[in-house]
Amino acid sequence: MKRRGRRNALHKSPCNLDYRKAQGRESRMVQSDLLECPMEPPTLRERRRDAILDAAEALFLEQGYERTSLAEIVKQSGGSLATLYDLFGNKQGLLHAIASRWGNEARCQPAECMAVADLSNVELLRGYAHRQCDRMQSPRAIALMRMLISESLRDRDFALQIYRDLHVPAIEELSALFAEWAAAGQAEIDDPQAAAKLLLSIVIGDSMLHTLAGLEDEWLDNDQLDWRLQPFLSHFKIV
CATH class of the missing domain: 1.10.357.10 (Tetracycline Repressor, domain 2)
Incomplete structure (x- = not known):
């Protein structure tokens, strides 16, 4: 049976919960991250973060996590080691951030x-x-x-x-x-x-x-x- 107008669709791969009042009671509605994503262009810090993540993921996939150095990531991203440490802490923090981005991409299906x-x-x-x-x-x-x-x-x-x-x-x-x-x-x-x-x-x-x-x-x-x-x-x- 089809249901029109529903917004709690798992097909949208929701990322968070929004609690709303509906007909005098609290109703859980699962919403897509698309509704939460800011429309402003990314900041300089966000662009640097993405550049480092892109470089790290490419190198990890190409030559392996263990064999990739932070210096190689910095060189390919065009950033600095200080920025990398500030944003991610260490190489393990980079791997965690890549995994988190991968998970978020799967939940956001515009x-x-x-x-x-x-x-x-x-x-x-x-x-x-x-x-x-x-x-x-x-x-x-x-x-x-x-x-x-x-x-x-x-x-x-x-x-x-x-x-x-x-x-x-x-x-x-x-x-x-x-x-x-x-x-x-x-x-x-x-x-x-x-x-x-x-x-x-x-x-x-x-x-x-x-x-x-x-x-x-x-x-x-x-x-x-x-x-x-x-x-x-x-x-x-x-x-």
Whole structure:
């Protein structure tokens, strides 16, 4: 069943929650970062930050995280070592910032934000799952994941930071959306957080292992992913 005028679409890949009063009660609405992004041109500091991030990511992907020096990053970005330290602290801080930017890019889909009003909840979840799966299979994602996992194994504090900043927000966004659907009678979800974790496991669980191992013949296509999603949709009676 189609629903017009809805703005809490997961298809928009929301980045934060906006609590609004609706019909005398508080209603959670998940909004896209597109609605929050400032329209002003980037400041000089922001441009320098982006230049350093672009240079660092290019070098990390080209020659590896461990083999890339800060001096090389500064040379390619046209910045200074002092600015790099001021913005990121160290090379690990750069890797974290690259990972955060990657996550934010996936949550901000400007081209899709206007095409969500007519989608059902089932279509929203399927579209979300398809995009996340495709995202995990890109060469850029594979390289970044390998770097993040390698550094996480070396430094537990870094691993926890990546988990908090990349994985937890996705769980919170899905949990808020599932809670809203349950409150509106559009799903029977008794534990939104557990349901959010289950959905992410279905979508990226073994897909991440296949991606990291380079097992391209094991990657899921959309039909296979829909098959996996069907028990989830049926169990929680998502309409």
